[in-house]
Amino acid sequence: MRGQRPRITAQEIEIQNQYMADNTEFLPSGKPKISTMEMRGIVKRFPGVLANDHVDFDVHSGEMHALLGENGAGKSTLMRVLYGLYQAEEGEILIDGHPVQIESPHDAIEAGIGMIHQHFMLVPTLTVAENVALGLPSSRGALTDLDRVSARVLELADLYGLQVDPDAYVWQLAVGQQQRVEIIKALYRGAALLILDEPTAVLTPQEVSELFVTLRQMMVDGHALIFISHKLQEVMDICSRVTVLRDGRVVGQQPIDQVTKGALARMMVGRELQAQPEKEEIEQDETRLSLRDVWADNDLGTPGLQGVSLDLRAGEILGVAGVSGNGQRELAQAINGLRTITKGTVKAGGKDITGASPAVIIQQGVSYVPEERMEDGMIKEFTVAENLILREVNKQPFSRGGFLNFRAISRQSDELIKEFNVKTPSKDTPVKNLSGGNIQKLLLARELSRKPEVIIAAQPTRGLDIGATEYVHQVLIDQRAEGTAILLISEDLDEILALSDRIIVIYEGEIMGEVSAEKADPEQLGLLMAGVRSQAGE
Secondary structure, X not given: OOOOOOOXXXXXXXXXHHHHHHOOOOOOOOOOOOOEEEXXXXXXXXXXXXXXXXXXXXXXXXXXXXXXXXOOOOHHHHHHHHOOOOOOOEEEEEEOOEEXXXXXXXXXXXXXXXXXXXXXXXXXXXXXXXXXXXXXXXXXXXXXXXXXXXXHHHHHHHHHOOOOOOOOEHHHOOHHHHHHHHHHHHHHHOOOEEEEEOOOOOOOHHHHHHHHHHHHHHHHOOOEEEEEOOOHHHXXXXXXXXXXXXXXXXXXXXXXXXXXXXXXXXXXXXOOOOOOOOOOOOOOOOEEEEEEEEEEEOOOOOEEEEEEXXXXXXXXXXXXXXXXXXXXXXXXXXXXXXXXXXXXXXXXOOEEOOOOOHHHHHXXXXXXXOOOHHHHHOOOOOEHHHHHOOOOOOOOOOEEOOEEOHHHHHHHHHHHHHHOOOOOOOOOOEHHHOOHHHHHXXXXXXXXXXXXXXXXXXXXXXXXXXXXXXXXXXXXXXXXXXXXXXXXXXXXXXXHHHHOOEEEEEEOOEEEEEEEHHHOOHHHHHHHHOOOOOOOOO
């Protein structure tokens, strides 16, 4: 559904035109119309998958109702039914007790329902302002009014702490910045009922706090909010009720003050979760990856990396902490040959790989887990089996004399699916039909099956549920125990603190400081992430 834009209601057009005409504050007229929304007995099937199995769910004006579950539990599917992106085979939707037919996003918006999507619904080749304006009328008739749209975007960005440049092209933005555009789009229009699908996944703690202030005010004003998140503390902090799905079914629904985080986690995964992963002591002498004074431009043509130097040793996890958009993507891509290095050197296993092609870097024992798994890591139309041998498709035993060896591909796929516990109807299932957690398991299976000496793991658990996150963490710890050198790039400070042996902080493309994990202080790291240098060191 990338790039699809729903139409808006006549009321929204009237409000927007009024704002554009006299530059007054753009707010929905009157109070929200939805007092209660109910979904009853919702059934939604996909080939080989029963995504929603007679699900009941409701939300009321003035409340935030959390919807929890592992990846693939059916949360996003249920909300896409509500928003008109999918149509259910069975069940009904009622608003204020009256059945409604929602067959498209246009129908949903007419009914007063808005949605912030987990996977971005943006047009990469358009600017931020153009994306926000899509589907809205211009106050100047046939002429554009993007200057006024941009001004409003800046107002919203300032109001909600979601800083973006309205003139920047979406393809130039980091993942976190693109998420802010999605939030601004929803806030720009307003909604009586707002579905928030992982809205905080790529926000800083400060931005989350500011967003929560806004959401609390929306509840006071009578909005109904549905909150999908894997962050249980956020759910406990802001939600009034919680519904948990597992394998497409409701397994629990309770007021938030009558449940604990531990109980929610058990309901989600059906078992007890491990505590923080344990790391054994490992000799860390051999340098596997070395960067010296590395510079690289970002997509805007300005320096994205500025003199980055680091050493990564065998058997260690070096965490790279930082707020989204501060050079993390440029760092990962420069190491893996996907971004031109304008100055400096990169060595892997003692060999200079500066400017080398990705194929050469792979041969040097470097594996890459990209932050955008569907854009840079997988071919979504290909099957599970096809994606698993992408790196080795031209090598034996997977091909001989220019012909694919399907028996070897099938055998390899079966082994990796079993070893990495990938939940898929079959190895012939297109990857696009799998949940985010299972796609990440596939990506890890492919990259680790090559027995790499270095792993560049960029945001490896972004958007994953607590069960999948636990699994990925354990895989990285196991790789460390085998002597693999791991560069962990993450915006999740808790993840960095839990897994890393050493931590460096990147800000505006520069390394601000380094600390050992044992001595790391979240407050100190937070200052470094904000660009405040300190006497950090081991």
